Amino acid sequence: MLVTLFRRAASAARTLALCGAGLLGAAAAAAAPGPAGAVQGAQASVRELAIADYRSYLAEDHPVRQGMRRFAELVEAGSGGRLRVVLRADALPGTPAQQIAALQAGAPGAPALMLVAATGLAPLAPDFALLDLPYLVQDHAQADALLDGVFGDALLAQLAQLGQARGAGLVGLAWWENGFRQITSTGAPIRSADALRGLRMRVIDAPVFVDTARAMGAEPVPLAFADVHDALRSGRVAAQDNFISQILAGGLHELQASLSITNHSYGALVLVANRGAWRGLDPAHQALVAGAAREAGRFQRDAARAQARQAMAQLARSGMDIHELAPTERDKLRARTAPLRSSRLAQHSPALWKLYQAHPSAR
Template identity: 65%
Template sequence: MQDALFARVSGLARRVLPLLGACLLAPALAAAQQPAVRELDIADYRAYLTDDHPVRQGMRRFAQLVESGSEGRMRVRVRTDALPGTPAQQLAALHSGARGAPALMLVAGTGLAAAAPDFVLLDLPFLVRDEAHADALLDGPFGDALLARLENGKGGLVGLAWWENGFRQITTSGAPVKGAADLRGLKLRVIGEPVFVEGARAMGADPIPLPFGALYEALKTRRVDAQDNFISQILAGRLHEVQSSLSLTGHSYSPLVLVANPAAWTGLSPAQQRVIRAAASEAGRFQRSAAREEARQAQAQLARHGLAIHAPAPAELDLLRASTAPLRTRYFSRHGDDLWRLYQEQDGAR
C-alpha cells in the first residue's frame, strides 16, 4: 500500500513540478524579453543655477518629453552639477566621455567657438535684432548649418537644438546710455574674448576684459564704469547695488546649444535619435519662452531695487548697428560665404 501511495505522489510531483517551474520562470522570461531602458544624463555648464531657473525647467521638460516619446524605453537624469574647468576643458571632457561627463550638455554658444570656430559669429554685436529674429535664425537654415559645422569640427560634438541665455544689456554707474554718443570712451567691462572686445570698441566704448567673479568689486571701486550682461544675471549678481541705470540696448544675443557626446549618440538607434532631437527642440522652445519671461520679471525687480530703466530710441540703436557693420562683415568673411548668404536671406525676409 505504501508503494502505491508513493507511486501516486511521485506521479503527481512529475506533473506539478514542471507547471510550478514554468510559473516561476514566466516572469523572469517576460522581463528578459522586455527591451532594456536606455538611460542618459543631461547637465548645464554651470552648477550654480537655481532649481527654478529656465534652464533647469527646460532640462526637466526635456526629460519628460524623452520618456513619453520613447514610451518609457528611454529616461533622462537631470543633473545639478557641472563639469569642472574652463569651457574648453568641459567640452574636451564631454567629447572624450571622461569619467563623470554627461551624455548631453547645454553649452553657451560662446564656449563652442573652441570646437567650431564659426560659432564666434553668434557673439557679433547687433547680429540678432529681437526675439523673433533669434527664433527665425536659429530654427532655420542658418542655425542648422551652424549645428552641422559643430559635428564636423574638431570637437566632433553632436548639436541637437538651440536654447537661450538671452540678450545683453548695458548698466552704468554714471549717466545712462541713451544713445551712441554716451558710449564714447565709456570704460565697459566685457568678456575677455576678441569678438567682445572688438565689438565694444566698434560701439565707441573702452573695453575692459574682466571675469564675472571680479566684476562686482570692479564696479564698486569704479575700476570700470559700466558692464553688459543678461538681465537675469544682472539681478543674480546684485549689480544693481553698484550701478544706477540699465539701458536696453539688446546689442548682443547669447544662445545655448544642447550637444551630445558622439559615442553616446551613435549608441542610440535611429528611432531613439529622432525622439531625442524632437524633445530637444520642443524643450528648447519651452526654455526660450521661460527665459524671456524671467528677463521681464527680473527687469521689473531691478526697477523696484531702484535701477533706472532706459530704452534708447530706435534711431540711436540704428547708429550703433551701422557702426558695428564692418565688424560683422569682417568676421563673416572668415567663415565662408554660405553662412553670410543664409544670414542675409533670413535677415532680408523680415
C-alpha cells in the same frame, strides 16, 4: 540652390545623428533577461541620459532648468519610460573650453548631454562665433527664424561633420538661449550712442566682445565674471554688459544704478551630445531625443523671455533706473559696429553668410 545644399547638409547631419552619439547611464543592461526575470529585465531596459549646463549656480526656476525639465518629460513620455533624463545640478570643472573637451572625450563624470554657449563651440567650428557679432541678431523674432531654419541647421551640421572626420566629438541637437546682452552702469542710463564713448566697461575676455565694446565707443576691460563685483566696487569699471537674468541673479543691481536696454549681442545656447555615446541609442530613440531637444528649446526660449521681463520689473522695483535705447540711437551703434561685422564676416563661411543675407529677417 544654396539653400537646397544646406538643407541636404543639415539632413545628412540629422541622419548621422540618428546613427550615432549621448552618454548612457549605467542602468542599461547588456544581457537580455530570461523568462523568470521579466520584471528585472523591464527595469534594466531603462536607459538614463544625464544632462547638465555649463554653469552650476542656476536656480531651479531659471529658464535653462525649466527647459531641462521639459526635455526630460518629453523624452520619458515619448519613450514610454524606457529613456530617463537625469538633470544634474553640477557642472563639469574647468573653463568652458575644458568642459567641452571633456564632453567630447566622454571623460569620467561627463554627462551625455550638455548646454553650452554657442561662442564656446567656436574653437571647434569657427562659424559659431557669428552669432556674437554686434547687432547681427536684432530681435527675438529674427533669432527664432534664423536658428529654427536652414541657417541654424547648417551651423549644427558643422558639428556632425567634424565628428565624422575625427571619429569623436559632438552632435548638435537644438538651439536654446541666454538672450540679449544689456548694459548696466554706475550713473545715469545710457540714453544715446555717444554716452558710451570712453565708458570703462567690463566685457567677456574674448576678442569679439572686446572689439564690440571698442567699436561702440566704450573702453573695454575684459574680466571673468567672478571678478566683476570687485571691479565695480573698486571703480575699476563703471559699467558691464550681461543678460538681464544674470544681472539679477548675480546681484549686479546692488552695485549699479542703471540698466540700458541695448540688445547689442545675442547669446545662443546649444544642446549638444557626446557623439560616441549617442550611438548607444537606437534610431527611434535618437529621433525622439532630437525632437524633444528642439521642442524643449522653443519652450526654454519662451521661458527665458518671460523671465527677462519679470527680472526687469524686479530690477525696477529694486530702484534701478531702466531706459530702452531709442531705435535711432541703436541704429547709430549698429552703424558704428558695421566695420567690425564686415571684417569678422570675411573670416567665416561665405555660404553661411549668404544664408543669413537671404533670410527675410535679415535687414
